[in-house]
Amino acid sequence: MLSFAIGVAHQAGRLLKQYYTSDLDIRTKSTDRDLVTQADLDAEKIIISAIKETFPTHAILAEEKGQIGHADYLWLIDPLDGTTNFAHGHPVFCTSIGLAYQGEMCVAVILDPIRNELFAAEKGKGASLNEKPIMVSDTKTLNNAVVATGFPYDRATNPHNNLKEFGQIMPLVQGIRRCGSAALDMAYVASGRLDGYWEYHIKPWDVGAGALMVKEAGGRVTSIDNSPWRLDSSALVAGNPNIHHQILENIR
Secondary structure, X not given: OHHHHHHHHHHHHHHHHHHHOOOOOEEEOOOOOOEEEHHHHHHHHHHHHHHHHHOOOOEEEEOOOEEEOOOOEEEEEEEEEOHHHHHOOOOOXXXXXXXXXXXXXXXXXXXXXXXXXXXXXXXXXXXXXXXXXOOOOOOOOHHHOEEEEOOOXXXXXXXXXOHHXXXXXXXXXXXXXXXXXXXXXXXXXXXXXXXXXXXXOOOHHHHHHHHHHHHHOOOEEEOOOOOEOOOOOOEEEEEOHHHHHHHHHHHO
């Protein structure tokens, strides 16, 4: 299943690279800030078709198509995480594919097609970047940490828009990054490029693959109340064990 996910991610990645250098049909979804392109739709079609052909009894939860079927095995698909970046020609985006079995993540693949970086993880077998093992950082304190976060599309009208939490963390850290791709943020935590990450109003296809990756790389992933992160959790904190705890304490 991991090999399958890697193969289909590469197929989607090649398509995204083709679209990236062409004129895009850009539309909006829930708000003027929530974009979707033909690249999102076509990449998702490739992944869904491959899953249906190879694993016809499995269920799928995709960003654009939603839930398809119900089964113990559930594929989580974000064909283009970082659509706003993609639409503006900013080269920070990826394809994220995860597989859950009875609600527990077991396979994860995050592909950055621009940098040709493939992050992968399998439950109980560790995490890797381009087939080399990765681990979370060993940063001990927030003042030495670089962390990441994100903001909801309806941040102008939603009072719970993460600005208060951002203001709380910002003075305490070496830096905060807002990369625009939750999946890559999680992959970067897993590989030690970031020390921690938090975000509200997220979906399982955004961070499901990354959650397994961080755990398999030695990190911690929980909800805001410090309970284990689940597929139906609406918020997430991830990081190496030290930084995870300190982010959690400050945003709570």
